[in-house]
Amino acid sequence: EFLIALSNFQHANGIAITGVLDRDTMLIMTQLRCGVPDLTINPNATTTTPEPSTLSENEKKLAKMQNPNQNDTDIVQTSVLLQRIILNSRRERRQRTKRSTLFQMYSTRSGWGLAFPGRTITWRLVGELLWPSSNNQFMTSNEVWFTVKLAFRMWSEILPRNFLEDTVSPVSEVDILLGFGTNRHNRCPVPFTTQGQFIQEYAHAWPLPQAEIHFNDRQPYTRSSSNYPISLLKVAIHEIGHTLGLPHSDDRMSIMNPYYKPIQGSKDTDELRTSDRNSIQNIYGSCELPFDVAFDWVRRERAEDGVYRWKYNSYFFRRQWYWLYENRHHRPRYGDPKLTAHHWLGIMQINDQHRKIDGIVHVRELNSPEGPTFFFKGDIFLEYDNDRSRAKIRDSAGNRYPRRIKDGFPGVPYPIDTVFYKADERIIYFFKNNLVYKFHWPSKRVVDVKTVSTTFPGWGGAAPLPSNIDSAYYSYTSQAYFFFKGAYFWKMAGNQERYLNRRIRIPNNSVGPRRRTSSTWRDICDVGETELVM
Missing domain, CATH: 3.40.390.10 (Collagenase (Catalytic Domain))
Known part of the structure; x- marks a missing residue:
């Protein structure tokens, strides 16, 4: 029995299985x-x-x-x-x-x-x-x-x-x-x-x-x-x-x-x-959290060599806190979630009447990361200063923030469900219940209103995108658009799907079958109210 136990001990601790009480085994035992x-x-x-x-x-x-x-x-x-x-x-x-x-x-x-x-x-x-x-x-x-x-x-x-x-x-x-x-x-x-x-x-x-x-x-x-x-x-x-x-x-x-x-x-x-x-x-089991916003924050930062370079991080927002998601490790940053009010200055207050962010959109040019970043809450929106890491006080025309959505984005209902931007179309997609409002950014007007299911049909036998989605998100890591509702997500077909399925016609903006969010974005978990403030 002693020899069996000793061998099991050596195996469990990654020591050479000798069956002898040698120096390495004694070192572990002490x-x-x-x-x-x-x-x-x-x-x-x-x-x-x-x-x-x-x-x-x-x-x-x-x-x-x-x-x-x-x-x-x-x-x-x-x-x-x-x-x-x-x-x-x-x-x-x-x-x-x-x-x-x-x-x-x-x-x-x-x-x-x-x-x-x-x-x-x-x-x-x-x-x-x-x-x-x-x-x-x-x-x-x-x-x-x-x-x-x-x-x-x-x-x-x-x-x-x-x-x-x-x-x-x-x-x-x-x-x-x-x-x-x-x-x-x-x-x-x-x-x-x-x-x-x-x-x-x-x-x-x-x-x-x-x-x-x-x-x-x-x-x-x-x-x-x-x-x-x-x-x-x-x-x-x-x-x-x-x-x-x-x-x-x-x-x-x-x-x-x-x-x-x-x-x-x-x-x-x-x-x-x-x-x-x-x-x-x-x-x-795994966490199956619905969240309000998924967002890749793109900004310029000065590197150690003094050169400014573009970088991005992925963020998930829920109520009044957020997670920074480390894509290379497939998990949120250690210590998250954190209070949005403490780290996204000017975007939310501790006792914010809106209680959550409805949507975030980065209106960027097709071949450049340049462009404004807007946060939407209730009937208002704010612009984020990516260089100073805080909300702007005024826009380029001198209008004071926060501004009314009806003033900055006429024809768009509020509060919105979510929003995202397609740079190749120069269109901002606003979601509200079962409708999608296409807002043409250069002309600052709504150019089309259709149902969600019509605008985002399914492909390959998948059902169309459902109404009342929680968040829409362009991932720079995956180079793809994603939509979230509850514990599930849908991926919009891109060049890869069209190449691999080139024998069939895949409609524009079409989505594949739904999948569990936790299968791709792991460990986005709530913590208790008393734990949150640590």
């Missing part, structure tokens, strides 16, 4: 790590055959917390400690029966398969566990609270779930409890212990139905992610992953790898990698 075991959680593992047991499946999962006094490769499942864990879990479950019913079993490849079904997951730093004690010289209680809150927000940025601190409800009704302890802490049957002068375990977590996180208060936690002390943010992200249903990962760069790494990858940051995102979304 690293600071999470106290949750690695090999006994995954039902697909073939390490050992457990002895018959009368325990329930959930009790078996709860019984697999690690004893820090044991070797990392110890996979014996019938120890005295495990019996104590079982008895404690039964006692705790009787005290927290309401919370025990608030979980749902999912069949996933991740291993644990326990997930919170509700849209909002509550959490609390509990008072009966110290947070932190005087042992910690690097963080105040307020810094601990902020760091834990930030860790929850980072998970919220990639999940269709929000996290809410709950300091009012009975403790039995709070979803995730967190606290600090030393040695035998609170009622936890798994103590934090030391091995000589080295403290090996930084924390451990319990999955549902008893979702708890216990931080080792003897560790010198700090907010930063430097070599020393230990980043509480990195540890909290990892342990929250366990409460959400994730086991350990053998990917050394994953946040769910059990061993503490001061620097993750090539950057001194705490990140959720693609493997982490895929694993958690196998349990909870």
Whole structure:
């Protein structure tokens, strides 16, 4: 059994499988790590055959917390400690029966398969566990609270779930409890212990139905992610992953790898990698957000060599916040969404009466990125100064912004559903309910009004574009036009579609079949109101 366990340990940690307790294996074993075991959680593992047991499946999962006094490769499942864990879990479950019913079993490849079904997951730093004690010289209680809150927000940025601190409800009704302890802490049957002068375990977590996180208060936690002390943010992200249903990962760069790494990858940051995102979304699904505007912001910026160059970024707006989408990484920027009022100066106010942006259009020339950028809200519009990164006060004729849509774009109804510009036609397309208004930019007048389905027919058997769309968008990355409604998008046929289907006639402005937005633009997720302002 020892040889099998040692080989499994070496395989899980990317070490040469020798079956010998060599130097590389010992080095990994002595690293600071999470106290949750690695090999006994995954039902697909073939390490050992457990002895018959009368325990329930959930009790078996709860019984697999690690004893820090044991070797990392110890996979014996019938120890005295495990019996104590079982008895404690039964006692705790009787005290927290309401919370025990608030979980749902999912069949996933991740291993644990326990997930919170509700849209909002509550959490609390509990008072009966110290947070932190005087042992910690690097963080105040307020810094601990902020760091834990930030860790929850980072998970919220990639999940269709929000996290809410709950300091009012009975403790039995709070979803995730967190606290600090030393040695035998609170009622936890798994103590934090030391091995000589080295403290090996930084924390451990319990999955549902008893979702708890216990931080080792003897560790010198700090907010930063430097070599020393230990980043509480990195540890909290990892342990929250366990409460959400994730086991350990053998990917050394994953946040769910059990061993503490001061620097993750090539950057001194705490990140959720693609493997982490895929694993958690196998349990909870992907975000399926409708949004108000999709927009590529094109502007000139001065490079390090002093030369001005054109660049663009993709943005998605929803209500009063926005996401910068990093097309090369296929995800939003870390830390988004952000408040529109704080970063798009003059476009929205904190308590803006319009509550959202209806449409954004960049009226550019066919062979040049030059041209004005307009934002539409309700019955008004503004022009954005791309060089100064703020809304203009007046237009080129001296008219003061904001201006009425009826004055700047006569014949266009308001509020609009969305808008986009086709440079080859020099036409701005305004959408309102089931109608499309073609506004000729050089003559500043509406030249045609037709239904959406007539203007944007389907091709190749696809249905035409529906009415009441949310957003229209020209993507410089894809060199194509897209339309969004709810959780779906449609792509307008371009040169590529016409070349690949040259035996059939594809009408002008025609769209293909609808597809889920999350299949192309991933992880555009809401966060809770309290998390948004961090």
